Amino acid sequence: MVSWAVELGEFDIQVRPRPAIKSQALADFIVESTVPATEPTIIEETRGPIEQMTREDMGPDSTEQSDEIQWTLHVDGSAGKTGHGVGVVLHGPDGFTVEYALRLDFTASNNEAEYEALLAGLSLAAELSAGKLKVYSDSQLVANQVNGAYEAKGPRMKRYLQKVKVKLQRMGEVEVLQVPRDMNNRADALSKMASEETHDFGTELTEILSHPSIDEREGLRI
Template identity: 40%
Template sequence: MVSLPLEAQKIEPTTPVWSLYVDDSSNQQGCGAGLVFTTPDKVAMEYAFRFKFKASNNEAEYEALIVGLRLAKNIGVKLIDIFSDSQLVVNQVTNNFDVKDSSIATYLAQTQLLLKHFHYQITQIPLAVKSHADALVHLASAMEDKIGRKIQVGLLAAPSTMAAEIEHNK
């Protein structure tokens, strides 16, 4: 189960639509995900995740989306606008691109199961639009320990398609 920061547990939405910006990073320094939730009241909740496993860029983007959807489900979100810079992920989720890789097919299936809990819209956006999530993901993928006290940093021990649990650094 994903644990939430205290401020997320206290938020009562006054209008139904939340926003989720997701980003990934997969490079020689490591893999990670950055998420920015914006509540209906325009409160931003930031998350950075470092993976304890290797992932391609597309797998890492799906990891970011899956973790974000799990968090949204745990908060009780029903309506969500999702934003990603990944043309592949957005178009696979909207059934505009076929899946050619078995690993990605597993990620898409997991994503589709989670999306059943929401009324959602997913939109591809230019990288510059989500620079906030981009900054978080680079923080997560570049550093091992002692990342800022105000940013929730979690560790994914295994791919989300294996029902990974998330550990938060203290």
């Protein structure tokens, strides 16, 4: 009532009692206030026209928010004269982040290093039960081969692609996208650090892959 008094106080309005039967007033109230059975009933505090909020103004409920939680994965592989390395950065809900560096203790091409990065990232995401996952790689070849735009040529590329597809089939909703290198900086830096044998990683999770992932004798050591 106070809110309405403030809103209407600036107008010269006179209020006259309406001669009405009590039963008619009750009928009018029921007609105006009844919500159809097919819609959920929402009980709100009575407010003035400025204070009332719709469900859209209040934002989605907690169920809708949880359905939209999405993990992001940045992967990059590096192959050079100093060595070969993999960088993985996984972002989850509530600011959760894991950085993972993997040194390749074998000779690999740049494309093979990129595939090793993707496989390492997918394995990490699967271990952490990541739900919806968007994977970002700056390798045009790997992203397009995984998405079916490019054909894998050569027996090793075909084996890498097949292994990635097997992992994707065991996971939930995963989307692999190509991004420019400047949008993949942290994973790129980790991969380069992993390729340097003398680098001190500090607190980053670091392992050494002694054999290619497509070989049966693959093995990891810290």
